Amino acid sequence: MEKLLHIIATPRAQESRSLQVSKSFLEVFTKRYPECHVDELNVATEILPALTVKVVYGKYVLLGGGELSERFKHAWKPVIQHIERFLLADGYLITTPMWNFSIPYPLKQYIDIIIQPKYLFRYTDKGVEGLVKNKKMVVITSRGGDYSQTSPFHAYDFQEPYLRAIFGFVGITDITFINTQPMDALGIEVQRQKIEEAKALAQKIAEKF
Numbered sequence: 001m002e003k004l005l006h007i008i009a010t011p012r013a014q015e016s017r018s019l020q021v022s023k024s025f026l027e028v029f030t031k032r033y034p035e036c037h038v039d040e041l042n043v044a045t046e047i048l049p050a051l052t053v054k055v056v057y058g059k060y061v062l063l064g065g066g067e068l069s070e071r072f073k074h075a076w077k078p079v080i081q082h083i084e085r086f087l088l089a090d091g092y093l094i095t096t097p098m099w100n101f102s103i104p105y106p107l108k109q110y111i112d113i114i115i116q117p118k119y120l121f122r123y124t125d126k127g128v129e130g131l132v133k134n135k136k137m138v139v140i141t142s143r144g145g146d147y148s149q150t151s152p153f154h155a156y157d158f159q160e161p162y163l164r165a166i167f168g169f170v171g172i173t174d175i176t177f178i179n180t181q182p183m184d185a186l187g188i189e190v191q192r193q194k195i196e197e198a199k200a201l202a203q204k205i206a207e208k209f
């Protein structure tokens with residue numbers, strides 16, 4: 001692997017539980033791939049392009065099979081830069097908390113920017129075709145509550161199913177989740193224990209990534 005794109009969606013820096021787990025993943029990963037460049041994009045702290053009228057209109061031009069004319073070029077320049085940065089990676093690490101049962105809004109904004117026809121997917125006679133092929137993804141999340149399969153709140157997890165759906169749509173189907181939970185609901189001891197468990201799992205997954 002030559003390039004890993006690490007997309008971070010928490011603004012909490014050193015306080016972040018999900019980032020602590022990602023750090024453990026990266027410790028093992030960087031030993032395994034010492035030559036690999038880890039490109040870090042924090043969508044929670046960097047300013048992302050807005051989905052302006054011209055960006056949205058341009059999307060419909062592409063959906064109709066057309067090319068972006070001169071009048072879209074300026075608005076689309078930062079969008080295409082993000083798409084190219086995304087496509088340059090051979091693999092992806094997403095570090096994200098759960099916010100209101102789903103993903104934080106800056107991560108949704110990033111997804112709305114990069115998931116574009118012609119670049120990440122296209123429509124064919126046989127249906128939709130994802131254009132991001134043979135790439136792996138690891139998603140490290142943390143949640144205040146517990147949304148695991150045996151929890152009564154499992155059905156409230158719109159984070160993992162959404163991320164699997166949207167990245168599967170563009171062709172990334174090899175996705176491993178490490179969900180660090182519960183972080184707030186059962187106190188500090190459980191929090192510490194669950195972070196340690198998630199770190200150990202992250203290191204194990206990094207060995208095979």
Ligand SMILES: Cc1cc2nc3c(=O)[nH]c(=O)nc-3n(C[C@H](O)[C@H](O)[C@H](O)COP(=O)(O)O)c2cc1C
Pocket residue numbers: 010011012015016017018019096097098099100101102142143144145146183184
């Ligand atoms: C705006 C906001 C919304 C949140 N919504 C949820 C939620 O729906 N369910 C949940 O279990 N925890 C929720 N939390 C708690 C975080 O998911 C939890 O504290 C997580 O560990 C934070 O990750 P981080 O430390 O990496 O930022 C929310 C936190 C914030 C700031």
